[in-house]
Amino acid sequence: MDRSRIIVTAVVLALLGAIVPIAAMVHLSWIQAVQKEHKRLQLFASRAIARADISRGDATAALLQIDQFTGIRCSADHIARMRQLTINTRSTEEMGYFENGLLKCSSWGLTEGRVAQTVPDFTTRDGIAVTARMQPVMSEGHLLMALRYKDHNVLVDPVRFVDVIVDPGVQLALTTETGILLGALNGPDPARIEKIIAGPDEGIDDDLLFATARGTGWIAVAAEPKSQILDSVRQQRLLLLPLGAFMAAFIIGMVVWLSRRRLSPLGELQIAVRKREFIVHYQPIVELRTGNCIGAEALVRWKRPNGSLVRPDLFIPLAEESGLITAITDQVIALVVFDLNRLLVADRSIHIAINLSATDVSTARVLPVIEKALQHTGIEPQQIWLEATERGFVDINSARSTVVRARELGHAVVIDDFGTGYSSLSYLEGLPLDALKIDKSFIDTISTNSATSSVTPHIIGMAKTLKLKIVAEGVETQAQADYLVEHDVEYGQGWLFARPMPAAEFIAYCRQAKAPA
Secondary structure, three states: OOHHHHHHHHHHHHHHHHHHHHHHHHHHHHHHHHHHHHHHHHHHHHHHHHHHHHHHHHHHHHHHHHHOOOOOOOOHHHHHHHHHHHHHOOOEEEEEEEEOOEEEEEOOEEOOOOOEOOOOOEEOOOOOEEEEEEOOOOOOOOOEEEEEEOOEEEEEOHHHHHOOOOOOOOEEEEEEOOOOEEEEEOOOOHHHHHHHHOOOOEEEEOOEEEEEEEOOOEEEEEEEEHHHHHHHHHHHHHHHHHHHHHHHHHHHHHHHHHHHHHHOHHHHHHHHHHOOOEEEEEEEEEEOOOOOEEEEEEEEEEEOOOOOEEOHHHHHHHHHHHOOHHHHHHHHHHHHHHHHHHHHHHOOOOEEEEEEOHHHHHHOOHHHHHHHHHOOOOOOHHHEEEEEEHHHHOOHHHHHHHHHHHHHHOOEEEEEEEOOOOOOHHHHHOOOOOEEEEOHHHHOOOOOOOOOOOHHHHHHHHHHHOOOEEEEOOOOOHHHHHHHHHOOOOEEOOOOOOOOEOHHHHHHHHHHHOOOO
16 A cells, blocks of 8 residues: 555544544434433333323222122112212212113212113223223213223223323323223324334334333323433533544544554555565576576565565665564565576576575574475575675574574575675684675776775685685676686676566576576
8 A cells, every 4th residue: 555545544544533433422422312211201101001000900999899789779878889989089080880781870870861881992801891982971071981890880080090290291191002092191192102002112203202111901102302302412412522532532543653653664664564565586697707697696676556666775674673574585485486486497507596684594594484485396405595694694603503504405605795794704714605795896896996996806815715606796897797707706796797687587588698508
């Protein structure tokens, strides 16, 4: 992911981080306010159920008591007893006695005229027949509810069934399980109540918040307009918005921190390692006397997603400092095997030099990695040369152990960039090396009057004394090549012969540059 995409992504994430928590808290405050209000409405509905049970229980008790009267029906004593029960039962407005389906007398006295018994709307489980609405004959007034047991009935004001204290704006309705409205407070819409009891126990119906409670034969509905909960919503927001603001600030901070890490050189290098953005170019190594291509040095390149290449001197030091160099080395090894497997199997005279870090030299970590990579490929260990700069040999004891083990496995070991670091004749004598590379800075002084021009023959002489093969780096002119040949330097690499190139070009170059056997 390039810098522009990272920046755009960070901006989008920061905006989302700022908006989403605040929006979530606003939404959560609404949900909590609704839940709180549902609980309150549920409490009112439950109270209505309890009140309805009490009212029905009182009326039922009065009916059972009058049913036990043993005297003559509609006598003065019978009427007096009905009147007494009516007065003593708070929910009862009137009591009557039916004979042969006709009202014969009531708590008001003997009945004049023909008053037929009504057909009940439903009958409770304990045998009480209920008529939800009927007009009383003896007392002219609003519609009452009739409860009948055997030959007696009582008339009850429906308001008694919902006679509970509710907050202003709360509507209360009591219905039967079949949807018959029995009582109401604050004028609820019967059609909407019928719709509500057919659905879930709580919810929002258009602009109405509601909750229901169910009892034995009853359903109570408590409802109120959504506007009633705005104060509760505001209170919840006052509690939750600071939390949302804190979360937003935390998320934005994390986005900025992570973005800065990803935009930092180390962050980008970590991503490159994870996404395996590295490729290998191969700079040919030639035999100076014949011009034969005898191998190449594998040079790692960082290819960005946009196709641009990052120079090694810009990321290798950071990779070594951060410890990512080992992962990069492993990827180079895998790429060399993938790129050049067929070439190396077909031509055993070709070798590829792989650069090792100081960590690889001191720990020998890389040797099992190479051994595993070469398994089942047909590539011989001697075709893989291992190069390390003088810094890799600072810990001479660890380095010697690694070099010995590498040579036992069949690899040639080369000291790279010789002359730029800590090396001396005694230093080299302590390591069983195979070859030495003269740094480009010394090759550049050939045929010049530079103060360091005399160093090059000295290095050549030192290598000859130790019987090391010599590879001259950075050969750019024919004069330099001729000088090296005169001084018995075996190999060279540099732009005079070829620049570093992708695998396909190197294979073509190598085959073309090989002299006939």
